Amino acid sequence: MHRTVRPVTRGRRALRQLSPGRFASTSTSTSTAPPPPPPPRSRSAKWGRRAVIAGGVGLGFYVYDKQFNASAVTRSLRTGYIGLLCTLDYKINFAPSKADQIEALHERVANRLRWVIDTNQGLYLKLGQALGLQAALLPKPYKEAFGHVFDRAPAVSYDEVIGVFQKDLSMSPLDLFATFSEEPLASASIAQVHQATLKPYAGGEGEPGRTVAVKVQKPAIVKQMEWDLFSYRSLTWLAEKLFDMPMYFVAKYVSSQMRLETSFKNEANNARRCAELISQTPELKDDVYVPRVFGEAEGCKESDRIMVMEWVDGCRLNDRKQIEEWKLNLREVMDLAISTMSAMTFSWGFVHCDPHPGNIMVRPHPTKKGKPQIILIDHGLYIELPREFREDYCTLWRSLFVLDVPKIETIARKWGIALDANMFASAILLRPFQVNKHKKGGRKDQVPEKTQYEQQVELKQRMKTMLENEQLIPRELIFLTRCQRMMQANNQLLGSPSSRVNLTAKWASIGYTRSLTGSRSLRTVGAWRWIRDRFDAFLFRFTLGIVDLAFWFTLQKQRFLPKDKGGWEDKLQKQFEAMAREEFGIEIDDTVFLG
Known part of the structure; x- marks a missing residue:
């Protein structure tokens, strides 16, 4: 009796092990073996799968950064990589035993820095100029590397210009101007300049439409600026540690000036203030001119990235051929330019800090026959000098x-x-x-x-x-x-x-x-x-x-x-x-x- 009960008990246990709603014959449950476990993956296959995932994530981030963030993070990573590479190169190769290879070391590092500037463009051209302030005391390859930072920068497309107008002013260029040149007349690191014509009502009551210069900031600058300034400060800090020389102490000051330079409202205020100070200086009044900035009063909307100025014809300060063709005295031209910068420094305490030849123009004086007139443009970078x-x-x-x-x-x-x-x-x-x-x-x-x-x-x-x-x-x-x-x-x-x-x-x-x-x-x-x-x-x-x-x-x-x-x-x-x-x-x- 006892032996006849055991099979039934085992059968009930087997049934209880089945999930609800599932039925299987006794012969099936006892004859079918469990499936063998999958073979273990090799170590290389695991790393390969991880590499594919990492590559996909990296590619996705790169595409997002490029399309929606103006490559701001990618540019910083590129800068960080070059900074690390230069650091290791110096730590390894700047040694007494390799004294005959020092020049080659400087050349390698300088070429890498130049590559970063050329590749990143934008604000890096301005930062290159800031680094160029100290290049005069660095070895020769660095002077050559920073020698191109004043060159013409590539322009952005007209579609991107329209995008800046739409985002800042909620209108297109032709909604504001009667005409607007699709191709820029000049392009710099931060902005480019287009020629336009004001609509008849915009020039003031009774004044017809007039030709103006429209300065438009490149759209990537606003996204890249803080990342670029962070990279600049990091590189300066790294250079200080690398060279064991005080260099970082100027980084914060330069960064703050760079931020101001990207604000066109600030630039417009600088231009108006400069014009007012010139009018109060007898030695310069009438002989130095600041083009008028058009604002809300003239029917032109103001923005941090769009500025409208009076169009003024003239030549660059270093265009000796044109100045001589106008029969202007070279000494009078240069005396005016030097006097203007000196008045800013010693009398006003308000100094235009980018006086390269493209920002100081010359033309025959409109009212004084045979005399020159200096025209100051690009008023983004000014410094205030404390009285002491x-x-x-x-x-x-x-x-x-x-x-x-x-x-x-x-x-x-x-x-x-x-x-x-x-x-x-x-x-x-x-x-x-x-x-x-x-x-x-x-x-x-x-x-x-x-x-x-x-x-x-x-x-x-x-x-x-x-x-x-x-x-x-x-x-x-x-x-x-x-x-x-x-x-x-x-x-x-x-x-x-x-x-x-x-x-x-x-x-x-x-x-x-x-x-x-x-x-x-x-x-x-x-x-x-x-x-x-x-x-x-x-x-x-x-x-x-x-x-x-x-x-x-x-x-x-x-x-x-x-x-x-x-x-x-x-x-x-x-x-x-x-x-x-x-x-x-x-x-x-x-x-x-x-x-």
Whole structure:
């Protein structure tokens, strides 16, 4: 009895193991074996599947970034890759044992940086210019790499221009203008310029439609800007760690100026303010012109990415052939340009910081026959000079010409710059200048020739010593030095017709006496200070007179001795480079600013 029950029990257990609604015969359940487990995947197959998934995700991200984010992340990753590659290259190959390969190392790194700028375009051209500010003190391959950053940038299509109008103004160009050129007349890193005609009502009551220049920002800039600025700051930080030199301290200041440059409302305000300041400066009034900016009052909608300006015909400042065809005096042209920049620096404290030849135009004066008129355009990059810094800068220039060595050294220390007085003076003036006499000796005979590695290590140490306190260095000095070099280059391109240093010094004196100091009467400052002021004024005029006389002799030599090539600025530049090389060990070749 007991044995007859067991099969039934096993059968019930087997039934309970079946899922509800499923029925199987006893013979089937007992005769069918479970399916064999799948063979284990090989390690290579697993990695292959992961690679396919990763590749698909990466491709999807790349397409999204390109189509909807203007490749902002891709550009940053590209920059990060090159930065890492350059870092490793330097860490491995910048060594005493490879001193003969240093030049090749610099060339590799410079070419990679140039490739990043050329590939990314956009704001990277502006960032390349910012890096170019420091290129004059870097090895030769870097100067060559940044020498193209002032060239023409590629334009965007008309469809993209329409997209900017639709997004910012909810209308197309032809809704606002009677005519609008589909092809741009000029293209730069941030924007491009189209020619248009205002509708009859837009020019003001009773004024017919007129030709205008319409500046349109490239649509990718707004998406790329913060990523690009982050990449710039990261590269500067990396360069500081790599070279062990203070470089990052300017990054935040440059970044903030770049942001302002991409706002066309800010640029319009700068243009209007500049025009107002010119009208208040007797020496420049009527001879320097800022094209009118059209806003809401003239029927033109304003936007951060669209700006409408008066169309003005003229030639570039360096177009010597056209200027001479108009029978304009080259010295008068260049004097006006230098005086304008000097007035901005020493009198206004409001400085146009991009004075390359394309942004300073020339035309025959509309009311003064035979005279030139300077036209200032592209007002995106301006800096404000704090009153204390402007007073120090004016005092410095004036002190250089009255040989007030203690004052020069005091200002240098105040700015955290540890240079001897001669080199500091020459760096400010961009010409050789001695305020202290050095003992001349045979330095080259006493010091054995050094390898490139030793020279660059020594230069790095000197630069660190020179910038002894980076927190004290006025950030404005970075842009002012760049402006001075650009104006020197503009003068060189026209054959050095203007005595740049003297004219700038005169404006420094005007700023010093007109707007920065209080009353200098005998009663106010006392007898000794009053006498010293008069003596300094005499010494200042005497020094300027001597330099003017030397300048005049150079001009006559150029006129009567054609074989004597090179103008006044060329000679000063060569002397300055020689002085930097012999006294400070720095090779300066900043021909990048001649572009």
